[in-house]
Amino acid sequence: MIVQAKTDPAPGQAASTTVVECQGLTKVFGGLLVARDKKVCALREVSLSVHQGQIVGLIGPNGAGKSTLLNLIAGLIVPTEGRATVCGHRARSVAARRNLGFMPEHPVFPGAYTARAVLRYHGALLGLSSQVIAHQMDKSIERLQMQEFIDRAASDFSQGMKQRLALATAMMSDPQLLLLDEPSNGLDPVGIVQLRDLLKHLRDTGASIVISSHRLGELEKLTSDYLFMHRGQIVNIGDRVAASKAGQLRVELVSGAEDLARRVLPAPKVLSVTDKELVIAVSDPEEVPDLVCDLAKAGARIMSVLLQRENIEDVFLRLCNEGT
Amino acid sequence: MRAYELIKETFLRRTFIWIAHLSWLALYGLFWWLFLPDAEQFGGFLFLFSGFFLPLALSAGIFGDDIASGRICILVTKPFWSGQLYIYRFLGLSLQGALHIALTGVLAFALQAFMRKGSVEGLGMWLVASWLLFNTCAALSTSLSVVVGRSFNSLLLLVVIVTGWFVTNLLMGFLNAETMTGALTNFIRYACPPFELLRKFAGGEYEKFSLTVGRFSVTKSLACVVHCLMLTTAYGIAGIVILCRREFSRVRD
Numbered sequence: 220m221i222v223q224a225k226t227d228p229a230p231g232q233a234a235s236t237t238v239v240e241c242q243g244l245t246k247v248f249g250g251l252l253v254a255r256d257k258k259v260c261a262l263r264e265v266s267l268s269v270h271q272g273q274i275v276g277l278i279g280p281n282g283a284g285k286s287t288l289l290n291l292i293a294g295l296i297v298p299t300e301g302r303a304t305v306c307g308h309r310a311r312s313v314a315a316r317r318n319l320g321f322m323p324e325h326p327v328f329p330g331a332y333t334a335r336a337v338l339r340y341h342g343a344l345l346g347l348s349s350q351v352i353a354h355q356m357d358k359s360i361e362r363l364q365m366q367e368f369i370d371r372a373a374s375d376f377s378q379g380m381k382q383r384l385a386l387a388t389a390m391m392s393d394p395q396l397l398l399l400d401e402p403s404n405g406l407d408p409v410g411i412v413q414l415r416d417l418l419k420h421l422r423d424t425g426a427s428i429v430i431s432s433h434r435l436g437e438l439e440k441l442t443s444d445y446l447f448m449h450r451g452q453i454v455n456i457g458d459r460v461a462a463s464k465a466g467q468l469r470v471e472l473v474s475g476a477e478d479l480a481r482r483v484l485p486a487p488k489v490l491s492v493t494d495k496e497l498v499i500a501v502s503d504p505e506e507v508p509d510l511v512c513d514l515a516k517a518g519a520r521i522m523s524v525l526l527q528r529e530n531i532e533d534v535f536l537r538l539c540n541e542g543t
Numbered sequence: 544m545r546a547y548e549l550i551k552e553t554f555l556r557r558t559f560i561w562i563a564h565l566s567w568l569a570l571y572g573l574f575w576w577l578f579l580p581d582a583e584q585f586g587g588f589l590f591l592f593s594g595f596f597l598p599l600a601l602s603a604g605i606f607g608d609d610i611a612s613g614r615i616c617i618l619v620t621k622p623f624w625s626g627q628l629y630i631y632r633f634l635g636l637s638l639q640g641a642l643h644i645a646l647t648g649v650l651a652f653a654l655q656a657f658m659r660k661g662s663v664e665g666l667g668m669w670l671v672a673s674w675l676l677f678n679t680c681a682a683l684s685t686s687l688s689v690v691v692g693r694s695f696n697s698l699l700l701l702v703v704i705v706t707g708w709f710v711t712n713l714l715m716g717f718l719n720a721e722t723m724t725g726a727l728t729n730f731i732r733y734a735c736p737p738f739e740l741l742r743k744f745a746g747g748e749y750e751k752f753s754l755t756v757g758r759f760s761v762t763k764s765l766a767c768v769v770h771c772l773m774l775t776t777a778y779g780i781a782g783i784v785i786l787c788r789r790e791f792s793r794v795r796d
Contacts, residue, residue: 287792290616293616323616323617344621346622
């Protein structure tokens with residue numbers, strides 16, 4: 220199933236502008252000399268749009284096409300078919316690059332440069348004046364708590380320090396779109412909280428952020444929209460509401476749960492059953508009273524009922540299982 | 544600002560670069576100190592080492608390193624034409640070459656003045672020719688580094704040029720009477736790095752032609768310089784086109 224992902228703008232931003240627009244993006248890796256059966260289709264007819272002030276989380280198992288999608292939007296690779304635009308400009312064009320900040324999964328900095336020199340270097344590459352660079356540098360140092368290591372060689376940095384510096388370089392020009400590939404890699408818990416607060420602040424100031432991450436718990440605290448990718452396609456567009464509505468109803472009985480499940484419930488609803496416990500899938504909490512009532516009417520002697528709602532991690536695992 | 548930062552970064556790119564510079568300078572010093580040859584040998588040695596081998600070492604993997612480390616992903620997402628990246632990287636290399644060759648000249652003159660043997664007459668022309676050849680070879684190697692990973696580009700270039708030179712000489716020996724030889728010679732002379740023409744230019748072999756200034760024919764010498772610059776530009780344009788069209792990630796996560 221191919222889902223045309225048109226993620227909704229954040230509440231109160233209904234009339235906001237579209238920052239990223241992808242239409243039918245397909246990417247096949249393998250050149251002219253590569254045999255057709257050896258070519259890899261990393262992305263298949265993906266369509267999505269990201270609005271101003273929106274944070275979108277890209278989730279999916281390894282090899283799902285998340286980084287390929289980010290790279291296509293960043294203009295690092297060109298689509299085999301389809302089209303991607305950033306702020307109305309074709310991805311890869313200079314005008315599109317002017318509006319985006321990109322943070323790769325493994326940031327690398329020039330040779331023996333200090334963090335300060337790295338920031339100055341990136342500011343210069345962005346075409347900023349010395350005064351603006353100095354101002355942005357001060358802002359980044361403060362926001363990302365880099366005071367302690369700003370004058371140390373970036374090559375000696377820990378992964379967490381590198382991530383902070385990479386994020387600072389991506390934010391140097393206050394871009395409208397931030398593309399972040401695994402931004403919390405290597406960050407300590409304090410750093411993760413700071414990153415979360417910073418990204419929320421950026422969203423509030425109107426920046427759009429697309430994050431590819433495997434840290435689903437962190438993503439859940441940060442984003443309002445998810446795109447679940449699998450085998451190069453967007454197979455589900457989840458949001459926090461949908462994720463929190465679905466869940467499992469765990470019913471503890473005196474006995475006879477297996478017989479009861481067979482008589483009362485449709486097979487797909489029953490997730491697991493033993494003599495004394497019944498686990499039922501629910502898509503909405505409002506189903507629970509009716510379910511409990513049906514079970515009681517069928518003669519069930521219920522000892523306890525517990526509703527466990529799905530978090531984004533459960534959704535991810537469920538979708539992975541469905542996908543495979 | 545952007546140009547300055549990119550040229551500076553090219554200059555300070557790797558520690559290996561400074562080792563290459565110092566080793567080369569020590570090599571010239573040792574050779575000239577031991578042999579104190581005449582200007583032709585002085586220049587020929589410099590021409591081969593700083594004009595051909597040095598650019599191969601300095602431009603080894605200049606983009607290959609960026610691509611392999613992933614730094615290129617940052618560079619090409621910045622809001623400027625990717626061709627600028629090539630041009631500034633190349634200018635950084637050319638500046639390094641100019642500095643190296645200038646230091647070599649100072650070293651040669653100092654040694655000659657100190658030892659009072661040998662000759663440095665016309666060494667200035669050899670220095671210019673070396674720098675021109677440096678630029679052409681650097682452009683070729685830099686363009687190759689956009690396609691070939693790491694430092695293999697220089698090795699590849701070295702093997703291709705040396706093998707090509709031997710094969711061509713053999714062919715010419717066997718096919719001297721054939722008309723093909725002329726076309727092949729012209730192709731090598733005008734499309735490949737201009738070793739022969741620059742060597743003649745630096746050695747003052749154009750003095751027999753009219754419009755001479757001192758030992759040199761102005762028109763022939765100018766033509767030689769223009770030809771060399773055109774080749775550098777052509778190799779550079781090829782590199783820029785490839786760089787602008789290239790994709791920089793094959794990650795499928």
